[in-house]
Amino acid sequence: MNRYITAALSAALLAALTSCAAEPAPQTASERDVFAMDTFMTMKAYGDGADKALEAAETRIFELESELSVTEADSDISRINSAKGAAVEVSPDTALLVGAGAQYWQDTAGALDISVYPVLREWGFTTGEYKVPDSSTIAKLLKNVCGGEISVSGSTVQIPADSEIDLGALAKGYTGDEIMAIFRENGVSSGLVSLGGNVQALGSKPDGSDWRIGIKDPFSPDENMCVVSIADKAVVTSGNYERCFEADDGKVYWHIIDPADGCPADNGLVSVTIIGSKGLQCDALSTALFVMGTDKAQTYLADHTDVEAVLVTDDGSLLYTDGLREKLDITGDMPSEVIARD
Numbered sequence: 001m002n003r004y005i006t007a008a009l010s011a012a013l014l015a016a017l018t019s020c021a022a023e024p025a026p027q028t029a030s031e032r033d034v035f036a037m038d039t040f041m042t043m044k045a046y047g048d049g050a051d052k053a054l055e056a057a058e059t060r061i062f063e064l065e066s067e068l069s070v071t072e073a074d075s076d077i078s079r080i081n082s083a084k085g086a087a088v089e090v091s092p093d094t095a096l097l098v099g100a101g102a103q104y105w106q107d108t109a110g111a112l113d114i115s116v117y118p119v120l121r122e123w124g125f126t127t128g129e130y131k132v133p134d135s136s137t138i139a140k141l142l143k144n145v146c147g148g149e150i151s152v153s154g155s156t157v158q159i160p161a162d163s164e165i166d167l168g169a170l171a172k173g174y175t176g177d178e179i180m181a182i183f184r185e186n187g188v189s190s191g192l193v194s195l196g197g198n199v200q201a202l203g204s205k206p207d208g209s210d211w212r213i214g215i216k217d218p219f220s221p222d223e224n225m226c227v228v229s230i231a232d233k234a235v236v237t238s239g240n241y242e243r244c245f246e247a248d249d250g251k252v253y254w255h256i257i258d259p260a261d262g263c264p265a266d267n268g269l270v271s272v273t274i275i276g277s278k279g280l281q282c283d284a285l286s287t288a289l290f291v292m293g294t295d296k297a298q299t300y301l302a303d304h305t306d307v308e309a310v311l312v313t314d315d316g317s318l319l320y321t322d323g324l325r326e327k328l329d330i331t332g333d334m335p336s337e338v339i340a341r342d
Ligand code: AMP
Pocket: 111, 112, 113, 114, 115, 116, 120, 125, 166, 167, 168, 169, 170, 197, 237, 238, 239, 255, 256, 257, 258, 259, 283, 286, 287, 291
């Protein structure tokens, strides 16, 4: 009898040891690519609900696009823009995002202004028919840039009669947050989405390690200048190398407009990456801090320690917030400096 017990115990022990020693089978990702919001988007998800989650995420992306698009004639945004000052009933998503636009206008001292749209259009950034507008046209259009006069009350939005808005600076950040919520609801344990310059992760990689996200070198956008390790975070970059053109005067102009003068923001920064837990906040701030420029962006970051940032100056320095000390691998040869916050 004893012999049988010993043999059974040995077999059990062996089974336990071999099962511990064996590598867990790597999980395979379910993946999906979507083209929406003028952006090539990729999504991957791990876990039992991954396929269902990706299906639901795709549906949600197209739903948001149809509400928020500035070019689709019956979107909420187009209806607001053609309402000639009347209050317009909109979806909860649109009300939330227009409200966020108004709030960030205040919070960033006007650097983020969703009503800068007619100026952007004049430069051709919305159509691809680029031109440098003359200064009197810009001055005229700036009169209707009115971030402080946008009002949201429940499900209605109202803007001044001659103003127009677009949510290009915020929409993808919010979309990232919404995809993360759908992933969670469907039991996805781990996932990553890339929506143009917006990357957002649910949890860590399936093996428990951090996701490693490359940040482009604005002077050589085919290469990364650094890699940041994250879990459960958004990494959102606004760069001067996206949607830009060289004009006859030999200068390069880009799609982030300084509402102070109606021209591409040229205040010392060529790339701003914001890292934080909310995609919407990161997206709003990547655009706003780009507009603020080197000094004001650092002052803002000193007062807002809930996000981390990587800034690149136009003379080629990389500045990063102290919370990234252990998380950032600088791969290029740019000189770097830590933005201290106390
Ligand atoms: P992002 O790529 O997130 O920095 O957003 C840039 C987009 O936001 C542009 O393509 C415009 O549609 C819009 N935009 C440009 N400048 C501003 C600004 N100062 N405030 C709000 N939206 C802007």
